[in-house]
Structures are given as structure tokens and as C-alpha cells.
Amino acid sequence: MSESNRGANMGSKAPARPPRLTHGSRVALVAPAGPLLERDDLTRADALCRALGYEPVRGPHVRGRHGYLAGTDEERLGDLNAAFRDPSVDAIWCIRGGYGTTRILDRIDFAALSRRPRPLIGFSDITTILNAAVSRAGVVAFHGPVARAPMPPFSRWHFERVLTCAEPAGRLGRLPAPPDVLIPRQDRIVTLSGGVAEGPLAGGNLTLLQCLIGTPYFPELDGAILFLEDVGEDLYRVDRILAHLRLIGALDRLAGVVVGRFTDLERNMADGALGFDEVLETYLGRLGIPVGFGFPVGHLDDQWTLPLGVRARFDADAGELELVEAAVA
Template sequence: MIRPPALRPGSRVALVAAAGPLPPGGVERAMDRVRAFGWEPVAGRFCRGRCSGYLAGTDDERAADLDAALADPGLDAIWFLRGGYGTMRILDRIGWPALAAHPKALIGFSDNTAVHLAAQRAGVVSFHGPHPHTAEFPDFARDTFLPVLTEPRPAGVLPFPAGSAGRAEALVEGQAEGPLLGGNLSLVASTLGTPFAIQPRGAILFMEEVGEHVYRLDRLLSHLKLAGVLDAVAGIAIGAFSEVPDEGSDGRPTVRELLQDRLGGLGVPIAFGFPFGHVDDNWTLPMGVRARLDAGAGTLELLEPAVAERG
């Protein structure tokens, strides 16, 4: 995997809205956040757009911003402003070879999982992590965000927020090593059968989800199983499955019970409750970097640097 150069003071960070539209003041808040980290924000030409009520501009506009940022050798990172929906609509419009020619950190999560899967196909490490437009960016999120983007050394065992259990819960004990791959469950499932589908063999699959009913989570996990994804992975690290509207009601299983049912028989280590996903205390996970999952200990360890020394 190609590692993008580490970010440093003065690095130029493109702000791109490849999915949903930004709320009022969202772009300005994101620019302030980039400056607070000592970097220079470069707002995409169309990042304040809106189309069809749920897209940040037309497909042509959103693709143009992302394409331009990928091809620009003067940019050091692309930080996606928010998730929502829309990245899948433009994946086939993007010149992905430009990413390998001019490696730069791609940062975001949720719907931007589709971008990360495309980056994996291009052979470049990318970063599943918080978006910059949010009103809050807790210290915990910052303290796991900055090191993986600025320090060309392995991050080691990732920390848990203060006041939490300090570890994930083992669904199946054991240890596994492999490249970190995954993201939002819906996007991982939706890209199956496309040129951007996940390449799961030997990977530590990580997944998160928000706002889905229990039966839909069941369907998504069953889809991964039938597609052979779950039978190919070395281990599974599960983050937040948040805002599940019918969890445990009217005889429906809890998320934990569903995960145990759908995943427990795979014969690989599985742990549930890592701090990433649609939560404030959100880890930044470098996709494509080798990691060790110790389900019994409830830990995830990054074994390789996520960024390269700058030349």
C-alpha cells in the first residue's frame, strides 16, 4: 500500500462535499477547524451546493471537486465535509489513478466509505475518521485523529474514551492480524458486485452503522455472508451500531444478539463496542494498514505507520 505523506504545519487540505449538503455555516466551521490544526483549508468550488434536497450539488459538480483535488499535486489531504448519501453516484466518474500518482490523505466516514473502498483499489492508505463540519470535535477524537495523520510511526494499541469500559466485548475470543478494511455496513454491502467492492481476504473487517432497523441490519450482514465477505476475513472489529429504532422491542433481538447470531459461527475473532462510527468519540482508522485484533483483550493495535515521512 502507498502511504500518503504525513501532514505538517501549513499542509493544504481540500474540503470536498462528495455526498450530502452542508448545513448553514458548515463549510466555515470546517475551515476554522482545519486552521486550528495548523493547516490551510482549500474549499472545493462546489462544496456549498445543493441538489435534489440530499446532494451537495449535481453529480458533475461533486465529481469535478473531487477529481480536481485528487489531481492537484499541491494538496496534501482531502477531508470530506460530511456523509449522507451521494458518493456511490460519482465513483465511476473519478480518475482514481491520480491518487496513486499524487498520494494524499483521504479523510471521512459514513457514506465516504465508498471513497475509501475506491482508494483501496488504487492501492493507497486512506482514513476512516470524523468529518470537519461538526459543531463538536471532542479531545478524544482529536487525540486519535492527529497522530495517525502526522506521525510516521505505528500508533500501537488504540485508546478508549475516559469513563468507558476501556475495552471492547469479545463475541468470539482469539487474535488475528491483517489489513484494516471496512467502514459503514450499508456502503460495504452496496458496493458488492461493483468494481469498488471490498477485497476482504485476510483482512480485519471493521464496521459501523446508524439508524437502521434490526431486520435491515440482519439483511446487510446476511448479504455479506452470502457474498463470501465474512468467510474471507481474519477477524471482525465492530464499532457503534447507533440509533437502532427497534432494538430489543416486540421480541426483536438487541444488536449484540443479532451480531452473535449472524457472526458468531464464522470461526474468527470478533469484538464489539470499539469507539468508531456515528459517535462523538470517533477513532480515526487507517484503511489498508496492518492491524492486530485481540478480541479477548478487547483491543485493536495498529502495527504499521499510516503515513510516510515527507521527502
């Protein structure tokens, strides 16, 4: 592990809250994982920053391409570390996920982020950096829309409520049901195991969380409210990852589990398939803690912004999540 990467392992210590975003905040746009395949991706990221009142600051290699990566490891790492070290940058916003963060994770300068906390925003493959920011830098990180994404009103309200207000965001919103459907399937939240729990938020993309097992970057889950999402996975692989988490004891002392969207979930086993809720019941429903699924977290336009390391209250019976601490200062 490099010297720059050696932040203290924060353990149960509450992470520091970065300063809130304000009008004119300078936001570094970086691509630490997959490449931008369309030039308009970067144009939209710039435009979104300006529409929100921020000044975009492009990383020098943000349009780079090296196979399925947004530039070489050194280029992507250089842009991210430069943003962490730049005193004029107020936030770091990843333009997309993809693949590639695990290739550079052990060389990221988390010490620089620890010295001057700033919001780090993204999801999917960015899950590894978000969790490492909490565990190694001791700074709240934000699982939310990437910078090239559309920002419909639902997403914008949560993004700004969490990142621009130095007070608890309170109860997060629910997507409205279609007005002409009696019992909708879309955007439905289901209680798997009832109850109410409170604890710090941890989690992100299920596949990427598995990649962190056995590393210093795996999140502290004792007493945590774990949230999960994924995209394009087969159900048997979701089953296998949850089994892995159970085998290492990662699920033993959770306070609750908020399961988001598993977008484009496949069932390609020749021997048949279980239901998604059956798999969740096998690993999560028997833990004796609140568990629900269908929350607006993951690969969808309308999504919550969730601050890792901030305490939340989860009511699985009501299908509600409430942020009880401010995420920014």
C-alpha cells in the first residue's frame, strides 16, 4: 500500500462531514473507471454542473480511452488524486461507472481527502472508492447520480437536499404510483421483514462490495444499515454473492437492509430459477432485522442520494428511510 493511501482505518469513529455545495462551487469531473463512449456525455456533465449552479472543472484525461477504461491506470489515478489535492476544488463528481476502480484503489491519495474533506459523488463501480473514502479517509461519501446522468425532479430534490443543506435531510421521498393503475408493479416497495432500525449507512453495488472482501476498504457493517443495488446480473450470481457475505459473517450484526433496484436482472440457469424475493429471504429475511426491497437506489434516473457513514432510521413496515444526521457541514 502506498504512503498516500494510508489513511487511518476509521473503525467505528463517525466520518467527517465535508462542506456543503453552494452556488459557484468548483466541481471536478473525473472518470476513474469506464470511458465516455459519446462526446455528449461530457457535454451533458458540464451542462448539469452549470444548471445546478456549479463550475465544472474537467480532469485532464477525462476523455481518455484505453480499451474498456477511461485512460490508463496512471491517467485515471492522476486525475482523481489531482482533484483530491487541489485546494480550489470543492467536490469530486464521477461522470460514469463501468469498470476500473479496483485497479487503482490502493494508490488513491485518501490522505489528501482526509486533510481537506470534499463531497465525492458517484455509484456503481465508484462503490469501491466511496467505501474507501469512509474507511480510509474518514469522510462521508455520496452514493448518487453520476454527472452525465439526467437529473429529473425526484433525483434533483434528493441530491440538493443531501449535499447543499447542513441539516438532516429527514425522510426521503417515494416515487409516486402511476395514477391509472390500481396495484402497480413499477416502483413498488416490499417489506421482507418488518421493524425499525437506526445506524450508519453503508453499501452500494453488490458486486463491487464483494470485490472489497479481504481488503482494508471493506465497510464496517456492525450496526449498519446496508443498502444494495446492481445491474445486469444473473440471479444465481446475486445468490452466490449473498452467500459469500453470509459465510464471512458480514451479515451477522447488521441493523437493517435496504435493497434497491437490481436492474436488468437475468435468470439464465438451465435448471430453472428462484424468485428474487426468495433469494433475499434466504439470506436477509432470516436475520431478524428490518429488510425491504424496491427502493430508488441504483441504475435508474430517479434515485436517492445516500451519504455513506451518516446515520439513518429505516422503517421497513412503512417502506421509509430517514436521514437523521446532516451529511454536510
